[in-house]
Amino acid sequence: MKEFRHMEIDLSGFRKDVLRISQTQLAKMLGVSRDKIVRMENAPGRIELDMLIKLAQVTGQTLEEITGFSKETPKTFSVRGNWQMVQEFYDFIQSNLTSLKEEHKDCLTNEMLEMIEKYKEPVKPKVAVLGMPDAGKSTFLNSLLGSKELPAYWTPATSANIHLKHISDRPEFIKDEVIILNNENNAIEIEKLTDQAYYEKYNIASGSVHVLQEFCTRKGKYYEDDVNYLIIVYLDYEILKVCDLIDVPGFGTDDRQLDDTMANATQLIADIIIYLSPANAFLRGVELQFLRNILNVLPPLERKSSNSIKPLGNFYVVASQAMTVDNGSVSSLKNILDEGANRLYTDTNVEIWDKKQEVSGYNYSLEVLQNRFFTFATDKHVLRNELEVDLKRLLEIIPEIVLKSSKEKAISLVHCLNQHSLSQFQQHRKLLQKREEYKKDEQDIIESMSQKEKENEKLRENVLIKIRALRSESINDFNKEYKKILNEDNITNIIKQNNYSKKKQDIKRLAGYISGELETRLEKILVNKSAALKEIIDEYLKNIDNNISSLTNKTHSINVKNTLFDVRNLFASGLAGMATLGGLAIWASTLGNLGGYIIVTQSVGLLSSIGISVGGTATAVSAVASIGGPITLGVALAIITGLSTFAITSGTWKKSVSKKIVKEYNKHGAFAKYEEIINAFWTDTEKAFEKADDNMKDQVKERIQSLQQKINVLDADFLKDGITCYKELMENIEQIIASLEEK
Known part of the structure; x- marks a missing residue:
């Protein structure tokens, strides 16, 4: 068949803006598959002449109207290249750190090298x-x-x-x-x-x-x-x-x-989510549930006290193909956006807004949400301008915040390196002065180690028993909440409270709202149990610290306890790089930078680059979402699908709908799936605890052995060389600090 290989046909634009139909609808009109339409729109220059003639016949358009339709593509989205400043600063720091490692490789401890390795290149925002x-x-x-x-x-x-x-x-x-x-x-x-x-x-x-x-x-x-x-x-x-x-x-x-x-x-x-929904069918079906899920898991970038990002500034809901509504009528589109925002706000459980306020300091009103709704059309500037200006502003602000955070982290790092260098300098000097005295105490330490290890193992097993008890408590507590929510009277009250009608669209919204209630109750239970775990871990580390103190009390004058045996530091460093922390997320979130530079949270992305914490509760919620998100969303979509064929009669429709929702949840075995999330959460917790604990104990043992080696093996000349080395290292670090303060 003859093809028009060089014709500039915008078939996709013609379908959307002239015919105003979907790919599926056009496929039915032409008697072809949707995939065929996809291929035609992707490669319009290869459309057969017979197909063009048929297209003209079924749409009532002339060949000239079809082949001559071309929509102007918007100009390149222009954003100031502020990220270059971030990259230049990172390169400057890396150059200094590389020089430091090369010039002082003999006296940088493993811990100092780990600190340097943790200074990561800032990450650009991911826009989905x-x-x-x-x-x-x-x-x-x-x-x-x-x-x-x-x-x-x-x-x-x-x-x-x-x-x-x-x-x-x-x-x-x-x-x-x-x-x-x-x-x-x-x-x-x-x-x-x-x-x-x-x-x-x-x-x-x-x-x-x-x-x-x-x-x-x-x-x-x-x-x-x-x-x-x-x-x-x-x-x-x-x-x-x-x-x-x-x-x-x-x-x-x-x-x-x-x-x-x-x-x-x-x-x-x-880091930034842009959700598109066609303007002529705005936020239908399962979309509200999906958006509610996004609001629950998307960490806010805004901080009322420290940056200029707007509330919900990284969340965009866009009415796409805006020309399909009254030929792009601004007033008609505004009504669609406001109505959609109102539905989403009503369907979003209040706990989600409370969590965001806890982290950001902002109050999240309906007006705030409405300000995050936009229109988009390629061929009418006024319908996309507000969105483009807002997105451009956000993408230009973020590098400025990242640069500021990078400088603060760099200063924190070099000060921490300086502190460790001073500690090593003092330790070598003490060893030189009292080496013989410490050699006499070595045997006592060796004999005590075996007994302390047994005591520590009992303490570890006790923590694991408590974690398993928290698992059981979580399941029992959620079972009670599950029964309260999936109660016909409660569901009827929700219908009245949110003014849901018996329209199918509202019934789907109701199902989404109930799903949200279950999720937030589950999150609250796991957050509360994680807070209880924090106290357990703190007590455990206190006991371990006491055991190590009794083991090494004769060497405290070397000033090793705080520098070599900081158990919180060693335990936390064992969490670094783990995919999920489970119930330890709240404990980890309270550490800050742990003396300047131990970062143990999962976030190695934009949040870390910006230098903000999502907070204890939000960190735990994120841990729950990473495990349960696909499961809870799947449950919600299955329930909504099950309700789509439900025939609603008049009269006591509220009761019949409530009964149907309870039946659907039972049919899909929903409680067992939520129980699966709880079990996975606490399994991750156990794994994280065991890894962190193993790391802590291995590091303590290794450092005691290293100290023994220094006491027994290293001669006076070596210790004198070490003192000189650390003195020179501190001088170089001071020079880096001075250069940073000038930048």
Whole structure:
């Protein structure tokens, strides 16, 4: 068949702006599959002449109207390149730290080297674009990139999470434009892919953009594998200099549960979320539940006391394809946005707003939420300008905050290094003065160690018994709350309280609200139990500290207790790098930087770069969400789907709906799934405790042995050289401090 290979046809724009129908509707009109429409829109220059004629016939348009339709692509989204200042400062610090390691490699302790290694390169914000299929995500991404179109191989039928990064972010050992990674269980930490061994562990393919055809489209060779692929594409677009963009599969189609899982997992790693919903069908079906879930897990970047980011500043809800509503009527669209914001605010449980206020200091009113609703259309500037200005402002503020935080962290690090150098200097001097005296006490320490290890093992087992008791208490407490919420009278009261009608849309909202109640009650229980665990851990570490003190009391004059045997420090460092901390999240969140520089929270992303903590409660909630998010969302969607076919009669409809909801929860075995979340949470807690405890005890033993070696083996000349070395190290660190204060 003859093809028009060089014609500039904007079939996607023609369908959306002229016909105002979905891809599925157009496919039915033409008697083809939706995939066929996807391919035609991705490669309009290859549409057969017969198909164009048929399109004209079924739509009542002339060939000239179809082939002549072309929509102007917005100009490149322009953002000041403030991230360059962040990079320059990081390079300056790394240069100084590298010199320090090279010039003083013989006297830097392992602990000091670990501190230096923990000074990580600041991470650019991750902007995730989410929405159901046909929401216009690809068109929106095109507008941000300032590109006529993204490579046709992945849009708009995306079936994998695709991270768009700037070409300058590509590690030297990666040569291709595209890398395909196996992200089973969402295990990959993007920031670690600069390590070649880590990258090779997950990499399964790479190549040009053409490789995306096999992995990202529904006709691709690997689509049916049902594998959670994470794909990174390195591109040269201006916006990617200040952020990473994440293109996420449309969720809620029932085609693939994996798409829903990927969309949910993206919420947990995204710093900024832009949710698109078509203006002519705004926030329908399961969308409100999904947005409520986003509000629950998305950490607020705003801090009333310390930065200028607006309340909910990293949360955008966008009415896309805005021209489909009264030809882009601003007043009509405002009504749609306000009504949508009101529904979301009503359906969002008050505990979610309370948690955000605890962290940020802001009060989250309906007006605050309404200010985060925007419109978008490519061909009418007024309908996208407010969104673009707001996003631009956010992306320009973030680097300024990151730069300030980087300077504070750098100063904290070098002061901490200076403190440790001084401690080592004093220790070597004491050893030189009293070496013979300490040698006499060595045997007492060796004989006492075995007994203290047995005592410490009993203390450890006692903590594990208490953790298991907290697990049982959590299940019992949630069972009581579950029965209170899934009670017909309670559900009827919720219907009245929130003014839900018997329309199917409101019944779905009701189901989402109940799901939210269950989630917040579960989170509250686990947060309270985690707070109890904090007291248990503090008491445990106090007892361990007392045992170590009694073991090393004869060497305290060397000033080793606080520098070598700080048990909180050693326990905390064992948590570093763990994927989840479970119930230890609250304990970890109270540590701050632990003397200046031990960072043990899971966040190695933007929050860490900005230098803000999400707070104890929010940290624990995040830990719950990382385990339970996919499960609770799956339960909620299943219940909502079950209610969609429910026939509602007049009369006592509130009672019948309440009874149906209880029945659906029982049918789907919901309590067992929530119990699964609780068990996973406390299993993670046990693993985190055991790892941290093993690290602490191994480090104590290693440091006692190191001290014994210094007392027995090192001669006077070596100790004198060490004193000189640490004195010179402190002088170099003082020079770095002076240069930092000038910057």
